[in-house]
Each structure stands twice: as structure tokens, then as C-alpha cells.
Amino acid sequence: MSLLNAKKALELGIVDELVEKDDLISRAESICLELAADPDWKTRPHGAVPDAPEKQEKYFKMMERTLRIKTKGNYPAPVKALESIKTGLTQGIEKGHEFEARAFAELSFSETARNMIFLFFTTEFYKMSAAAKAGKQGSAPIKTVGIIGGGIMGTNIASWAAIRGYDVVVKAASDARQDLMMETVTNNVKRAEKADVEGEEGKAPGSIKSAKSFEDLADVDLLVEACAEVLETKIDILSKVLPILKSSTIVATNTSSLSVNELVEKLGAKHEFFGIHFFHPVDRMPLVEVIPAKNAGKESQSKVLAFLAALDKLPLPVKDSTCFLVNRLLCCYINESARLVDLGTAINWIDDAAIDFGMPLGPWGVTDEVGMDVALLVADSLQDNIGERFTKPACLKGVKDIGIIGKRHGRGLYLWDESGRNTGMNPDLANLLKLNVSEEKAPPEECKRLAQHILLPMIDEAARCLDEKVVRRPREVDVATVMGMGFPPFRGGLLKYADSLGIPYVIEKLEEIYQEPGPHREVSSYLKQMAATGRSFYSSGKDAD
Template sequence: MTKQTYQTLNVHCDDAGVLRIVIDVPGRPLNVINADVMNELDAAITDLEARKDVKLVVFKSGKESGFFAGADVSIIESISNKSQAEQLLVAGQRLFARIEKLAVPTLAVIHGPCLGGGLELALACDYRIARDNSSTKLGLPEIKLGLIPGWGGTQRLTRLIGLKHSLQMILKGLHVSAQAASSIGLVDKAIAPDRWRDELLEVINHLLHGDELHSVFAIGRGVKNRLQANEFVRQQIVAIAERSIAKQAVHFPALSSAIKAISESFENDDRGYETERAEFKKLLFTPACRNLLRLFFAKERSRQLKTWVTDHSQLLHQDPIRRLGVIGGGVMGAGIAHCAATRGYPSTIKEANKMTADAARNRVDQLVNEYAEHKGMDREQSERLKSAVMVSESMADLSDASCVIEAIVERMDVKKSVLRDLESSIGKSAVIATNTSALSVSEMASVLRYPKRFAGLHFFNPVSRMELVEVIRGDQTSDATIAKLVGFVKSLGKTPIVTKDSPGFLVNRILFPYLGEAVLMVQQGFDVKTIDDEMRTFGMPMGPLRLLDKVGLDVALHVAGTLQQMMPAAGTISTILGDFVGRGDLGCKSGSGFYRYGGKRPKPRSGRKLVSYFVQPPASIDFIEDGLTDIQRRLVYPMLLEATRCLAEGVVESEWAIDLGMVLGTGFAPQLGGPMQVIHEIGHAHFNANLARLALQLGERFETYEPVRAVNGQDTSLMKQGELL
């Protein structure tokens, strides 16, 4: 038989009859399923179907980075009509069905990521084994793109692991570890790295002797999910799932589509696969999906060095950050050190004295304990992680750090003093960063001898959960420093956005007018719960007043002071927040703010008990239809307006960076695509016209000195400041 030559596959059959199909997509750090992979897998399966010498087929990756990252999202994004989508979906479903129906056993050998279409390929195999280490993760994350699995994932996953687990995985886009996958039956065996080669050979040997394998793996297969196969039980589980996603499904239609496809997975015909294709096609052209796809590509762009540094090719090979120092072991400092340690960075926290050092140690240990419990780590692994973070009272212990992050109190004078002392204690090649949420990076750099190696690195709280990190370029920050910090942020598994040094940088500057407007509305007698409920209906994960409580009203007061010169209403907002802070109402951490805490659910407080005096609410006015309620418009427009100002001032250079930053940093409704995308949806002319009305109704904070223009420079507005359409 003529040997087929492939570009993405290496196909080899040994003397024992084991045919190995090794996938290695050229030019990609991780395998993705693209047209070449699909065509070559199709050819390999056609060849395999005609062979008589094969006793076992093994699918594996030729890349140490992992099995599959999933389908090539750029192909999905480029589909322009439902006919193209149908062709792609049918091709994938038919290919995996052929793999499923092969006359010989099939085995997927999984290490590293096995996601999306990669997991759908593995599900088409008879057996799956996975290497049990931290990089291995299995999942169907399509819901995060506003889609559902389209190559049989909604059908095969449910039949394999049952309705309950498949609903959880698909509706949440969950990634599960090898051990977790083994416990729910997603993989047949999770193998420790030090036993990987030996046990893999054992599995292959078992599969070559089918009767023996049956006793090893198939006990209980199909039995554990028998109860869920009962139609009445299935209906109950589906009904519970539908109720749980009812509110979210308004914004994310993929949730309902997923349940619809999954609920048909127990049928004995192809109806479930047809439903999967139909729902995928319907979702692909929804605004939510298109916006989530834009955000996906924005995130990919933000993680590329060439996006932020002009001469990036010269900086790719400079020594990366290897050891981290952190000054200050408070909530943020301890969180940064812990996060770095989980990614393999030895870290040293410098504290002022024994008491604060002990407190920092306790914070780190608590973070590690929570992390270890979440990851299922044993005591030895947990202790090893704790030992990766040293806490010291001596600045000299930072001397070997290649990056030191200052994370102390938000006071310019204190930060300058600490940075001045730090510079003389570390090597000249070490990068220095300040974790500040609003203070000027350039002003801090004025006390340094080598300001080129200094920048801002704004982590968001809690560090372990928040994906965004703002990298702030000071007036004298070098490209080499930016390159090192962008690389460091990426290595932490986070997403960097490089901003200009401007009060509030990007996220806080855009977010604060929104939060401040909510405070002013409380002063005018608006109900706390009504304000928050309106914004949750808009699509925010929580309302502005609840968010203020979570951030801390003392922190919000500090940010308000920083932005006071830029925002007309910041002084009034500071006064109101100052009253809260003065009486000890700091939000969640004090047990009271706009809400009272302590019970099962926060309870909104009466506005009459929150502010010392009320002002007259504004008169009503007619607005041009923009899809928003009056309360939503009043709260959302300040964000949109400030976003346009940030773009005009070059805080960042692109709209996508604003949208991505606000989605990752604040939870801005991702299905809407971000503030700039919302403006496009409203229309620049209507947005400007409504701004003018808000300015007449509420004052100068809604004024814009120039009409907002389209990105291509064409003036799409039909008004000047103060004029109405």
C-alpha cells in the first residue's frame, strides 16, 4: 500500500499492529484543528478503513505543549453564511463519526490542553488516557465564544459522563484536570508523569488483547449513568438547568441552545446532531457571538509583544524575569507573590518589621491553602508552594530579584521614599514596577537614577481571579522594560494591556464616572436596589453600588481624589464617599456600605440613611431610542464618553484595547463587546445627540468638546456641543 505523505500528521504502524496518528501542526505552538488537519485526518481514516493489518489506533500530539487547543477560531470567525457553516459542521461530524465506527479500538493519548474540537476528537475514540499534571485540562469552552460544540460534543459527552456533568462542563465552559476527568468517566485513566511511559505501554498492551481490557476499563461503563437515562429523571435535570440559566440566557443565547442540543443526546437517531448543527448556525451570527469572537481576537492580540513594542524582534531574546521581589505583603502584595509562585517564580516579600512580616506570611499561607484545596494538592505539594515565597524584613534579600514590584500604601510620598531605597539595593538590570491603581508612574520615576527600567504594573483584586494587568508606560520607560513586563504578565496566565501614564490609567478612569454617577443618583433619592438591578439587566455581573462595596469605599474615595482635576463631579462624589468612610461604612470589609452584610445575602440600605442631604432629582427629558432605559443610559453613557476621551488622548491607541480592558477589568457586559462597540451599536450620531440632552439635564460632566467620531475619521455626528437633533 502506498505510504501517504502528510503535512500535519505522522502516521506509522508498528509490527504489533498499533497505528499511531501523531498530530503536529507546523508553525503553531499548540495543535489546532484547521482545514489541513481535517483533510489529512479524513485521508488517514480512508486509508485506515481499507487496511487489515491494524489492531489498534492511537491518536496523540507530537507537541510537548499539549494535545489540542481546539478548532482554529479564525476559521469560525470567517464564516460568512449558514451554508458555509453547515459544510464545516457536517464535515467535522462525519469525520468523527467515521473514527467512532472504526472496526478496531481507538485510543486518545492526552497531555496538556485538550479543548473544544480536540476533546470532540477524543470523545469519538473508544478510550482516553491523560497525563496527570497541572498542564492537562479537558473541556468544551465554546460557550465562552457564544457558541456550542458543533462536532458532536453535546452528544458524545453526555452519553459518556451523564447529563448532570455534561451540563456543568458545557454551560460553564469548564476545564477539568486529568484526575477530575477520571473521576467522572471522561478519561479511562489518569497517569502520573513518572509512570506515563510504562503505563501507556500497559494500556496499549491491554487494548491489543481486547478481552483483558474489558475487565480493566469497562466495569460500570454505561451503568453509572443508567438513572439519568430515565426520561423522567432527564426532564427534571433539564428543567433545573433551564431555571438556573434563565436570566443569563437573555444575554447569552448559547446557554439555551446548549441545553436543547444536550437534551436530545439520548435519542437513538441523528436528531441530536442535527439540532447541534442548527443551534450552532443560529448562534454564529448573533451579536453576542460576534462580540465574543472580537474579544477573543483582542485577547490574542494583547498577548503579542509586537502589539505594544515597535522594535519587538530585538527584544524577544532578552533575559526574562526569573525571580520576583515584592515590597509590601498586604492583600495585593501577598496575592502577587502567591500568583507568581504558582507559576514557578521564586518570590521574596519585603516587609517593614516582624509583625507585618508575620501577617504577610499568614496571608500567603492562607492563599496557598485555598489554592491547594481547589487544585486537589497534597500536603507535600502545598508546603513546596509555600516555601517558594520567602518573607523578609531586609531589603538586601531582594538583591537577586530580576523584577521587584512595590505594592505598598497608595501615597506618593511613601512610594517615592521606598523606591529610592530599593534602587540602590538591587542589580542595575532588574526591572522595578509599582502596583498602583491611579498614581502617576512618571512622578514616581523622578526619584530614580534609572527611570527607564521603571513602569507601573496594576494588578486587580483579587489577584488570583482577575485576568487583566495594566502595564503603565511612564514618560521615560524603555521598550525593553515594557517587553519584560508584558512577558512576565503573560507567563502568569494573565492578559496585559499597555497604557499611557494618565490619572486612573484606563480601567479606573472609565469605570469611575459610572460608579460616581450611581452615588449621585443615591443622593437624588434613587433606590439602591433599583440602580443595581437595572445594570444587571443591562448585562453587568453586579450593579455599581454593590461593586463599590466590594472594591471598598475607602479605595473609591482615593481614586476619586486622584481624578478630581479631570472630572467635574469628582468633588461632590468624594464628599459623599467621605461621609461613608468617616462613619466606618467601607463596604464588604466593614460589614456595611450601600448594603448590609452578614446574612446569606446583602441587604440594600435605605438612601435616607446613607447620605446627609438630598438634592432635587433632574427633570425628565425625551431621548433618542438607544435600547437603554433612563437609568441605564445615565449610568452607561459616562463610561462610553470617558472611553472616547481615553482614545482621543492616547491612553491606549486602539478601540479593541478599551473594550478588552473594560470586559476583563470590570466585567463590562462581554456579550455587548465593550464600551466602544456599544457606541457603534447605538450609532455615533444618536450617541452624541443623547449626550447633549444629558448635558442639558444633568450638567457639564456629560459635555463633550467635540462630537464623537467614527474610527475612520469621518464625522458621523449631526450635531455640535449643546445642539440637539
């Protein structure tokens, strides 16, 4: 919700009186003395518009309606807070406090509160652990960061590092983009300063230096390569810069799908190496997947985790595996949605179902944000390396063939105007690809069915990721899905949601889904074993020690 100015707050009855700044203290003292002289002040109703209760009631109804639209009924606390304010204004402050206390107690024991508290403490745990590990190592922290790559991702990483107080040296992959990269990073930092976005512990922004050649990167503590997601391109650039770097420089490649160890082997790299996967947009997405190569030591890992934590990111160590964790699950989500389209489901109903479930964007909105070209690159990698269950559905191939890219080109599965506003489904989906686009809204029961259809296979894939030690704990999956792909926080994460359904129910529905036309799939042995032993993701079950 947007902030209110003082006059609007007075009009709405949120404050009782406005005064000039110079008169604030004296008027506050006067009000305190008046209250102290009136023994009944606590029970007296107050408000800026006591003589117009119908006007006040109108405003409260409007605000409640706005809150319910914004929260979609999934977050009850804001509505209860509004009701507390209303009670205090109309019935007196003691009644307001009583209502607030009862509401707080009621909300504190709700499933939504438990899930939100779980996510808060888990997120803080990973951030604090990253800083603590670096402290235990006792080694010199990262101070200077070199960024190679003048695209959106490289520019945003450089900007955010400088905003948080690191000295940054930027080098675009081509001379043509160097000036633009330098200008954009500098402007981003100036805007952040103006908006009072402070660095770690109130530090001033770091310096920004433009590298004329790779030699200007020689003394950086951390080098982040953020060029195109093409193995050959990364090898070409890194093979030129690695011989120049000091031996203690830690090297990281920003990648969403490429094998870090394969890159190290092809380069014959001696520097300790990491994959880091920032999510777009860098300034708003908190998760960063961290993929240590085989040659990365504990000390360098601690440094990288501490650096990312200082950027106010959530660094999550992930095993070097095909597309890591989030993109593997996200591709499963998009593939399952596309299979429904191939079976005749209205394409817009699928996005409606996901948003109704609580996702900020449906699978098609997400695909437009990341770009169909990037999404298909990830899908191809998973199909090539994992096999049949990641076979691309026909409609995705069709979308590629007619040149749909995504939001950054203004033409994706949706059409986008110059301001980035969604103007509706792309008519080519129906006109050229003959996909089903419905003018009607999906019925609530159909939304529920479709949401489970696209989400339950993702639970199965997450179970496989745990089995393969891509990550080791269910909470890591849950934090990653909330912070990296927008899974609704009020549900606690993907595997918390699975537990709320019950593992036997998840398996039953998965078996129904896997019988539909498409690639051969079977429920993972990990899920079957959980059901056989009575376990859930967050309980040990009957056969546990």
C-alpha cells in the same frame, strides 16, 4: 454550574450506565460490539430513564430554568446545548446531531457570538504579543521577583508569581506583617498545588524566601512595590531600597492612580521604572494595566509584559495619565450613578439596572468591593487633575462623612456578613443620609433608561481617552472594560456597545443627560467629529481614506 457526580448523571439521563473502574474497557468494548451488530442503533432513542419520560422532562425543565437564571437570557448557547442533549436522548442520536448542527449554525452568526469571538481573539493577541516581544529582544527573562508590601495586594501578587513558577522574595513594609505575609503566601501556594493549578508550561511553583531586610532584595530581576496608595509612603520605601538593587533590576510600583513619572522624578530613579495596576482579586481578574515611565526601554517593557503574560494575565500598556484607563472610566460610572441618587433615584434601582444590563455587580456593589476609601481617592485625583466634569456628587461626600468603607469592613453601601455574603442595603443610607431606597423592583423600561444614563457618559470619557492617547485603539478600551471592570462580554465591550447604539444616538442622549443639574459638561469633540464624518469606533466612515 457545578459538576455532577456519576450517580446524579445517571439519574438525570446524561449517561446510560455506570461500571466499576476496572471493568470500564471491557464493558465499553462489549457495548461497541452490541452497537455494531444492530444496524438501527443510530435511530433508537436512548437514555437512563426511558420508562419515566415525565421524570426526564421534569429534570430538563429544571436545568433549563437554572440556565436561564444564570445567563439572564444573554447567552443562548448553554440552553441550545441542553436542547441538543434532550433531542438526542428522546429522539435518537441522529436527530440530536441534526439539532446540534442547526443550533450551532444559528448561534455562530449571532451578535453575541461575534462579540465573544472578537474578545477571545483580541485577548489572545495581546497575550501572545507580550511573549513574542520578549522573544524578539533575546534578553534574559525575569526569574526572581521581589515583592514589598504585606497587604492584600502584595501578598496576592507574591502568591500568584510563586504559583506560576517564579522565585519570590517577600518583604512586608513592617516587621509585624512579615511573618503573616510569608505564612499566607506559603499557604496559598500549597492550596494551588493541591488543586493542581500549574505554573507556566507545567513548571513547579517557585521558591519563597522571606527578606529580613531590603538587602535580601538586592539581586531580584523585578521589584514590585505594592504598599499603600500614598505617594509619600512609596517614596519613603523606594528611596531606601533602590540604592541596594543591582543596576539591571526593573522596578514597578503597583498603583491605581499615582503618576509613575512623578514618582520617578521625585526619587531620581536610575532603574527602569513601570507602574503596574493589578485588579482585585489578583487570582481572578485577568487585566493588568502597564504604565511605562519615560526612562523605561523597549527591552525592559518586553520583559515586564512577558512576565505578566506568564502569570496568565492580560497586560495592557497604558499612557501615564490621571488614574490611567479603567479607574478613570469606573469613576465616571460611579459618579454618574451618584448624580442620579442626588436627583432622587432609588439607590438600589441603579444597581438593579446595571445587573439587568449584564454587569456582574452594580456601581454600589463595585464600590463596596474596592472600598469607598479607595474609590474616593481615585475620585479626588480625577477631580483635582481633570476638573469640573469629575466633581464628586453630594451623596458620595455624605457616605464618606458617616464612615462607610466597604465589604472588607462588613459595612458599606451594603451590609456584609463574615462569609462575604451581601445581606441587604445599609439602612444608614435612608436613615442618616435620607437617600431614596425603594422596596419595589425598577420597571424594565426604567432599568433600560438608568443603564444608559450611567453608561453613556463612560463612552464619552472613553472617547476622550482615545483622543489623549491613553490607549490607541477601541479594542483596547473594550478588552479593558470587559476584563478589568466586568462589562458584559456578550456586548463585546463598551465601544462595541456604543457602535450598536449608533454614535448620533449616543450624542443625543448625552446632551440630554448633560442638561440635568450638576457640573457643566459637553459632549467630547472626538464623538462629535465621529458623527460628522459618519464614523463609528469600528468603521472608518464616509471621509476615511
